[in-house]
Amino acid sequence: MTARLSARRCESCGFAAMLEHLRCPRCKREVFKEFSISTGELVTYTVLTAVAEGCEKPLYLGFAEFEGKLSISAQLAFTDPAVGMKVKLGWGVLRKKKGETVEGLKLEPL
Amino acid sequence: MRKTAIVGCGMTKFGRRTEGLIDLMTEACHQALRDSNTLHEDFQALFVGNMACNEFEGIQGPANALCSRLGLEPAFASRLENTTASGASAALAGWLAVASGTCNLALVAGGERMTTVPTQSATDIIARMLPPHEYTQGFTLPSMAGLLARRYMLTYNASREALAQVAVKNHHNASLNPDAHLQNLITVEDVLKSPSIADPLRLYDFCPISDGAAAIVLAPLEEAAKFTDAPVLISGIGAANDTHAVQERKDFLTLEAVRVASDAAYRMAGREPREIDVAETHDMATILEIVESEDLGFFEKGEGLNAEEAGTTALKGELPLNTSGGLKARGHPLGATGVAQIVEVVHQLQRRCGRRQVEADVGLACNMAGFGHSAIVSIMERAS
Numbered sequence: 217m218t219a220r221l222s223a224r225r226c227e228s229c230g231f232a233a234m235l236e237h238l239r240c241p242r243c244k245r246e247v248f249k250e251f252s253i254s255t256g257e258l259v260t261y262t263v264l265t266a267v268a269e270g271c272e273k274p275l276y277l278g279f280a281e282f283e284g285k286l287s288i289s290a291q292l293a294f295t296d297p298a299v300g301m302k303v304k305l306g307w308g309v310l311r312k313k314k315g316e317t318v319e320g321l322k323l324e325p326l
Numbered sequence: 327m328r329k330t331a332i333v334g335c336g337m338t339k340f341g342r343r344t345e346g347l348i349d350l351m352t353e354a355c356h357q358a359l360r361d362s363n364t365l366h367e368d369f370q371a372l373f374v375g376n377m378a379c380n381e382f383e384g385i386q387g388p389a390n391a392l393c394s395r396l397g398l399e400p401a402f403a404s405r406l407e408n409t410t411a412s413g414a415s416a417a418l419a420g421w422l423a424v425a426s427g428t429c430n431l432a433l434v435a436g437g438e439r440m441t442t443v444p445t446q447s448a449t450d451i452i453a454r455m456l457p458p459h460e461y462t463q464g465f466t467l468p469s470m471a472g473l474l475a476r477r478y479m480l481t482y483n484a485s486r487e488a489l490a491q492v493a494v495k496n497h498h499n500a501s502l503n504p505d506a507h508l509q510n511l512i513t514v515e516d517v518l519k520s521p522s523i524a525d526p527l528r529l530y531d532f533c534p535i536s537d538g539a540a541a542i543v544l545a546p547l548e549e550a551a552k553f554t555d556a557p558v559l560i561s562g563i564g565a566a567n568d569t570h571a572v573q574e575r576k577d578f579l580t581l582e583a584v585r586v587a588s589d590a591a592y593r594m595a596g597r598e599p600r601e602i603d604v605a606e607t608h609d610m611a612t613i614l615e616i617v618e619s620e621d622l623g624f625f626e627k628g629e630g631l632n633a634e635e636a637g638t639t640a641l642k643g644e645l646p647l648n649t650s651g652g653l654k655a656r657g658h659p660l661g662a663t664g665v666a667q668i669v670e671v672v673h674q675l676q677r678r679c680g681r682r683q684v685e686a687d688v689g690l691a692c693n694m695a696g697f698g699h700s701a702i703v704s705i706m707e708r709a710s
Contacts, residue, residue, distance in 0.1 A: 233574050235459065241569055242576075259578065260480075262472030265527040266462070268450040272465040279473055279573060289473075289573040291463050299480060311464055318462055 218257040221305055221321070223286050224248040232286040255304050255326055256282035270312040278303075278323055294323040302326035329427040329547035331557040331709055334362025335669040339537035340657035341507040342441045347383050348374070348391050350435040350539040354397055354662075356434065358541035362553045370429035372396070372403040374659035375416035375436035381451045382442050389542040392435060393584070401433075410610070412436065413540070414565075414665025414693030414702035420544045421560055421704075430546065436665030437539030447533050452660070454542035455696045457571045466534055468570055470697040471611035472524025477578055478613060479526065482628040486526055488635050490517035492612035493530050493654055495640055500651025502641075502682035507536045508658030531612045536657030540665035547709060556676045561688075562597065564590025568698050573697075582616075583619040583701035584692060591703040592623070592692070599623030601646065602705070603686035604674050606667035608694035609652040615639075618692055619647060623704070646684045649674060664693030668704060677707045 225232045229243035232251075239246050261278035264271075276292035280303050293306050306324035311315055336357025338350050341583040345353070351374070359365045374389040385391070393403035410417040413436030423429040440448055453466040455518055461658055478484060494514055500506035512530060520529035543553070550557035566586035576582065592598060599622060607622070609615035616630035624645055625633045639647040650670040653663060671689035673679050689702045 231574075235457065235570075235571055235574070241574065260473045260477040262469050262476060262527075263522070264466065264469045264472065265450060265525075266445075266468060266523045267465070268453045268461075268464060268466050269446055270450075275464050275469075277463065277465060277469050277473065279477075281374065287573040287575075289463065289465065289571075299476070307487060310462055313462070320462060324642070326389075 221253050222250045223253055225251055225284065227274060228263065230285065232284050238314060251284060251306055253286065254283045255302055256280035257299060257300050258299055258303055261292060280323055290321045290323050293324045328427055329419050329559060330424045330544055330558050331547040331550040332542050332668070332672050332706070333545045333550050333553040333557050334364065334543035335541070335672050336359045336361060337540040337666055337669050338538050339505045340659060343537035347379050347388060347437050347439040348395055350439065350537060351392050351435045352395050353434050354437065354539040355433060356643060358543050361517040362543040363458065363552055364431060364543055367426070367511055368433055369398050369401040369431045369433050371420065371423050371432045372398055372401050372417040373434050374403065374437060375406045375412035375664060376405055377407060377409055377412045378451055380661065383439050385432070387668060390682065398433065407694040408700055409691045410660050411664055411695035411700050411702055412661040413666070414704065415664065417542065417668055417704065418563060418565055418702055421482065424544045424546060426481040432544045433541065433666060434544065435539060435541040436662040437570055438659035438661040440535045440659060441537050445535060448516060452463060454590055458685050460571065463664055467525040467610060467697055468527065468585045468676060471613055472527045473611040474578065474617065475527050478617065482631065484631045489612050489632045490514040492609065492615050493517050494596065496609065496648050496652045498653040499641060499649050499682055500655030500672070502680065503651050503656060504596035506651040506655055507534050508655040527611055527613065533610050533653040533658040538657060538658045538659040538662045540662050540669050542665060550709065551561045556708040558672045558675050559707045559709040561593035561707045562595025562703055564588060564594065565702045567700045570699055572697055576629040579617065581621045581701065583618055583695065584618050584703070585699050587701040587703040588622045588692065591705050595705040597705055601688055602690045603688050604646050604671065604684050605690050605692065606648055606650060606670050607649055607652065607688040608655045612654065614645060615652065622690065622692060641682060641684060649679065649682050649684060664702065667693055671706050
């Protein structure tokens, strides 16, 4: 499943983020504009075997850079990662928290 | 601002301890009080660095408990919590209190007891310092180190064996430190054969889970001779934060908080990186000693690992790093670490380090919160 999501870009300096900020951490202005997240490239990844409570192991985690200088850290929905591969945002089960299954963003191969 | 000196130090042995957190901090403080001949002096403040005694030990208000145990009343006592930089945050508070003239004598203690919970629970408690998005995804502090290590190795064509050398060096240093948690010597092969934790990093790339405490006594430099014949001046101190979410960093290979905090510390001390003789870095994982050594200005970007391989950072090198064994082998009881780093630098400057003693007149300690969320850098110099 492909997730259609948006991020926010600072209108003054171009800093892009998925998380909310009252002020831009770089230029300190407070006007942001939403934009759609498109495709990205895997910058690095790790295979985590010492996982936190509620996570299945091994856990594949990665950082990807998306168009517009947006970086996203998320679980990988695949087990054959390579730095430089093209990815998109997907959705899936992340972990259990207090017995509840939590879903969220995942990086998928393009 | 008044010139402020460290006039006494104390530290427990790090490792698996059976005593409670307050007992451990009392032991470290008692040593520091004796070391500074202040057992019968009036203190105005006690600052306690501790990250998670609520979760690890089920207690609240450790500063008030410690103040009472030490009989420091009516000194003001408060806990400083800044995740893994709680210790240096407490030291910064103590420095501010004495340097500003608000206090004349301040006691700083850092402590954590972590072995009360299983390893997976400790990993989870620590991971909760990450932004909710990263925590929910399952990111942990070791996973961030694994991501950084892979990117660093690719960018600078660095070898896995060279990174393992950091662990070998720090175990060697710890083997000469009676207070260190891990005192066994290891080889590069041992590191590479240890179980994978956060690929490409393995078990021996990471610090252990430890209990322990450390303490320092701060006084105005002009009064330091009343307490010790070997005062150590805090000539520079700087602190900074970076983005909470690692994904929002300008450059994944730079710890910006370390860079900004150290710049401020160098400016205050009137020193340059090349003038530092010995340093303690926040090597929760081997890769962090390398990246910090670059962002502290000791080496150019991408050169940290080459310096390690060349022996520059070994005990007999030009710039010994983590002579105590570092977080990697001395141990990393979260709230204790920042204070323990300062204690090691002070002891090096005072020529009290026995078989791991190096030639040093100016030293530096870098304590980091989380994965570079925050950093506090202190520069210390022999005052006599």
